[in-house]
Amino acid sequence: MSRVYKSITELVGRTPLLELSGYEKKHNLKANIIGKLEYFNPNQSVKDRIALAMIEEAEKSGKLKPGDTVVETTSGNTGIGLAAIAAAKGYPFRVYIQDQVSKERFQVIQAFGGKTIKLGEEPVIAKVLEETGGDFVAAIKALKEQVLDKEENVVFLDQCSNPANPAVHKRTTGPEIWEDTDGQVDILVACVGTGGTVSGTGAYLKEKNPNIKIVAVQPGPNSLPDADKNPPEEEITGVHPFEGVPDNLVPATMDRNIYDEYLEVEALDAYNAARELAANDGVLIGTSSGAALHAARVLAEREENKGKKIVAVFPDTGLRYLSTNLFAKAQD
Numbered sequence: 001m002s003r004v005y006k007s008i009t010e011l012v013g014r015t016p017l018l019e020l021s022g023y024e025k026k027h028n029l030k031a032n033i034i035g036k037l038e039y040f041n042p043n044q045s046v047k048d049r050i051a052l053a054m055i056e057e058a059e060k061s062g063k064l065k066p067g068d069t070v071v072e073t074t075s076g077n078t079g080i081g082l083a084a085i086a087a088a089k090g091y092p093f094r095v096y097i098q099d100q101v102s103k104e105r106f107q108v109i110q111a112f113g114g115k116t117i118k119l120g121e122e123p124v125i126a127k128v129l130e131e132t133g134g135d136f137v138a139a140i141k142a143l144k145e146q147v148l149d150k151e152e153n154v155v156f157l158d159q160c161s162n163p164a165n166p167a168v169h170k171r172t173t174g175p176e177i178w179e180d181t182d183g184q185v186d187i188l189v190a191c192v193g194t195g196g197t198v199s200g201t202g203a204y205l206k207e208k209n210p211n212i213k214i215v216a217v218q219p220g221p222n223s224l225p226d227a228d229k230n231p232p233e234e235e236i237t238g239v240h241p242f243e244g245v246p247d248n249l250v251p252a253t254m255d256r257n258i259y260d261e262y263l264e265v266e267a268l269d270a271y272n273a274a275r276e277l278a279a280n281d282g283v284l285i286g287t288s289s290g291a292a293l294h295a296a297r298v299l300a301e302r303e304e305n306k307g308k309k310i311v312a313v314f315p316d317t318g319l320r321y322l323s324t325n326l327f328a329k330a331q332d
Contacts, residue, residue, distance in 0.1 A: 008085070008088050009052055009085060009088060009089075011041070011042040012049055012052050013041070013048075013176065014176060015037050015038050015041060016036075016180075017036055017177070017181065017311065018283065019034050020034070020280075020281050020293075021281065022280030022282075024300075029301065030300070030305075030306040031299070031300035031305045031307065031308045031309070031310055032300075032309045033293070033297065033310050034181070034185075034309060034311045034312070035289075035293070035311075035314045036173070036176075036177060036311055036313045037314055039285070039317035043080050043084045043108075044316060044317045044320070045080065045081060045320075046197060046316065047077040047078040047081040047316075048084075049168045049172060050168055050169075051081030052085050053165070054159065054164045054165065055070065055085050055086065055157070056164075064155045066091075067153060068155050069091065069153060070082060070086045070091045070092070070094070071093075071096075071155065072096070072157050073097070073158075073159075075098045076102070077238065077315065077316055078159050079097055079105065079109050079116070080108050082114075083112035083113065086113075087112045087113050087114075092113075092115075093114040093115065094115045094117065094154075095114055095115070095117070098119055099118045099120045100231060102321055104319070104320050104322065105320065124139075124142050124147055127142075128142045135248075135249070136249075137248055137249055140158070144158070160194050160251035160252065160253055162253065166195070166203070166253050166255070167200060168196075169197050169201045169204075170204045171200075171204075173200065173204075174201040174205050174208075175204060181309065181311065184309055186212065186213065186305070186310065187212070187213045187214075187296075187305070187309070188202060188205055189310060190214075190313040191217040191218075191236070191292050191313070191315065192216050192218055192239060192240065192242050192254060193238045193239055193240055193288070194251045194254065195216075195242065195254025195255065198254075198313075199253060202214040202258040202259060203255070203258055206258070213261065214260050215295060215299065216261075217265055217292055218239065218242055218243060218262060218263075219235070219236050219240070219241060219264065219265065219291070220265055222266050223235055223236055223265075223267040232267065234267035234271065234325060235267050235287070236270050236287045236288055236290075237287050238315070239287075239291060242256065242262075265294050265295055267287065267291075270288070270294055271287065271290055271326055272290075272294075273291075273293040274293070277293060278318065278327070284317060284327075285316070285318050286314075286317060286318050286320055286321050287321060287326060288316065289314035289318075290326075292313060292315075293314070295312070296310045
């Protein structure tokens with residue numbers, strides 16, 4: 001049977017699970033930590049899944065037509081996935097991207113022919129962010145109403161409210177984990193950006209076995225902007241708080257009824273986990289993956305979890321962070 005594929009759209013999903021034996025041994029863990037390596041997607045992140053799903057749903061509904069420009073706001077990986085899928089399908093692509101993301105993200109999106117605009121350089125967004133003290137949701141709403149809705153042949157996919165986001169994880173990521181573990185999974189760990197991964201994957205796994213524990217991860221207080229909106233020294237890219245914040249700041253794609261527990265992880269702990277994994281298992285992961293790994297370790301060290309299987313979703317590769325401090329310092 002031929003194994004020659006016709007488009008990168010055929011390569012999305014079916015990412016492998018890997019038990020992190022070296023990391024387990026280093027920390028003398030009595031539970032198994034299994035990484036869901038989403039960087040095996042064609043554009044090296046979990047966001048390939050929602051990029052393909054949102055574009056295909058827009059096509060099926062008639063919302064997206066040949067010649068239309070696909071538009072999104074992102075911290076990077078969704079933009080990369082959309083830029084690649086849009087290129088493969090022949091759509092122009094424009095992305096409004098957070099100012100502080102690594103330069104690799106800008107370069108990759110531009111390589112796929114996408115147009116990148118920093119959020120701070122879009123007057124409408126900059127004004128709303130200043131007036132609201134950094135309310136990203138309000139800024140995106142203003143962008144849609146004051147800019148995008150006035151343009152023709154523009155389709156704003158809006159990953160933070162698009163139901164195709166969690167739906168694709170319920171349709172693909174969850175079943176993959178269940179099938180590849182033969183149903184032997186006790187705990188799922190996933191970081192929250194839009195919340196689509198933990199919501200969709202968690203929903204599927206709960207349907208298969210209500211006893212599976214779903215753990216969502218958000219940044220710790222030292223890894224968030226301070227009261228004056230100054231950014232932290234180190235941050236976990238693409239991961240945002242969902243507990244202890246106003247409801248209007250939580251994306252519609254985040255189901256806060258799906259998780260049994262949430263953990264806070266500081267950026268330095270996420271960085272150290274990523275460095276340790278690289279040194280002990282030869283696996284290079286990004287900051288959000290490091291946060292998921294650290295959270296999984298916290299769970300694995302609990303006596304009640306002895307002998308259990310913990311699956312942690314690793315959203316992307318560490319190659320996207322070589323211009324940051326993630327791997328700048330040698331492991332102690």
